[in-house]
Structure formats: C-alpha cells, structure tokens
Amino acid sequence: MVSCTSCGVTAESPLGWTTDVTERGAQHLCDRCSRDNLRSIEGRLDPAYW
Numbered sequence: 001m002v003s004c005t006s007c008g009v010t011a012e013s014p015l016g017w018t019t020d021v022t023e024r025g026a027q028h029l030c031d032r033c034s035r036d037n038l039r040s041i042e043g044r045l046d047p048a049y050w
C-alpha cells in the first residue's frame with residue numbers, strides 16, 4: 001500500500017507512480033501528480049513542449 005505525498009490518494013501498487021527517495025525516506029507521487037509535477041518542471045524549461 002502506498003499513498004501519494006501530494007494528494008494523499010492510496011493504491012495497492014505504485015504502478016506508474018514516481019518514487020523520490022529523500023532524506024526523509026521514499027516519497028510517492030501518483031500518476032496524476034507525477035504528470036502535474038513533471039509538467040511544472042518541464043514547463044519552466046520549455047513551455048512550448050506542453
């Protein structure tokens with residue numbers, strides 16, 4: 001069982017999720033939040049890409 005660090009949704013397996021390992025431990029982002037997160041990161045680099 002994993003829960004999303006961002007929105008708190010839970011899933012039995014983190015398929016398609018993003019896992020970040022930080023000093024505080026593993027942080028999981030669900031597929032949706034991963035996309036939003038990726039978009040905000042990519043958006044800063046290349047807005048035209050999205």
Ligand SMILES: [Zn+2]
Nearest residue numbers: 004007030033
């Ligand atoms: Zn989420």
